[in-house]
Amino acid sequence: MLELRAITAGYDRNAPVVRDASLTVEPGEAVGLLGPSGCGKSTLARVAALLHRPYSGALLLDGAPVRRWRHRAPRTQRTAFGVVFQQPRLSADPRLSLTDLITEPLRATGRRDTPPEQVTELATAVGLTPDLLSRRPHEVSDGQLQRACLARALVLRPRWLICDEMTAMLDASTTAALVTVVEDYRRTTGAGLLAVGHDHTLLHRWCDRTVHWNTLAVG
Numbered sequence: 001m002l003e004l005r006a007i008t009a010g011y012d013r014n015a016p017v018v019r020d021a022s023l024t025v026e027p028g029e030a031v032g033l034l035g036p037s038g039c040g041k042s043t044l045a046r047v048a049a050l051l052h053r054p055y056s057g058a059l060l061l062d063g064a065p066v067r068r069w070r071h072r073a074p075r076t077q078r079t080a081f082g083v084v085f086q087q088p089r090l091s092a093d094p095r096l097s098l099t100d101l102i103t104e105p106l107r108a109t110g111r112r113d114t115p116p117e118q119v120t121e122l123a124t125a126v127g128l129t130p131d132l133l134s135r136r137p138h139e140v141s142d143g144q145l146q147r148a149c150l151a152r153a154l155v156l157r158p159r160w161l162i163c164d165e166m167t168a169m170l171d172a173s174t175t176a177a178l179v180t181v182v183e184d185y186r187r188t189t190g191a192g193l194l195a196v197g198h199d200h201t202l203l204h205r206w207c208d209r210t211v212h213w214n215t216l217a218v219g
């Protein structure tokens, strides 16, 4: 279970953007988090993915409190999460080929010898044809790059997926394709999902339940 309890977080201790927010995702559950632009959804999602240390509150992973964030977090906790952001170009190193982008987490966790068939299999699952894999980010479309970012998020087979406006920049067919990839992955692995967005229709259709930002504060 992924539990955020009374999280206060932000970029200025005197004016936090997230105040006392609580949210739980059960194992295997898909929760959609809705809210207006700028309210703090991404910040909370980054706290949940161990990428942003909160000022106060608790994050529990299967009952165990998380004590460290970012590179200080234990590898087993860090690799439990796969994260996909809204803008693939901001989260992709422009020097890497798509193959190297997808396998980045494997190298970062010391697994250097990735069987090529594993990359091809994952690329196929996200809808990338082999000819695209040697290209660099500027040589592919936003949708193709986002597919590679999704493959990167799945390569360590995380137990939790955090999709932060993953499809906001994409057309309807690419959106549907990426949601299908996430759901196929969740069906085979039992991974839980926190999907952040402001598209009510999409999140209602995609997730087991949706919660609105305004209802997260416990106080």
Ligand SMILES: Nc1ncnc2c1ncn2[C@@H]1O[C@H](COP(=O)(O)OP(=O)(O)OP(=O)(O)O)[C@@H](O)[C@H]1O
Pocket: 011, 017, 035, 036, 037, 038, 039, 040, 041, 042, 043, 044, 165, 198
């Ligand atoms: N790195 C940062 N430094 C300072 N302020 C930031 C930073 N990132 C976000 N903010 C501010 O924190 C607030 C919440 O931002 P956040 O990205 O969490 O909102 P959001 O709900 O995800 O918005 P959107 O739906 O537009 O992506 C905003 O006012 C934003 O300007």
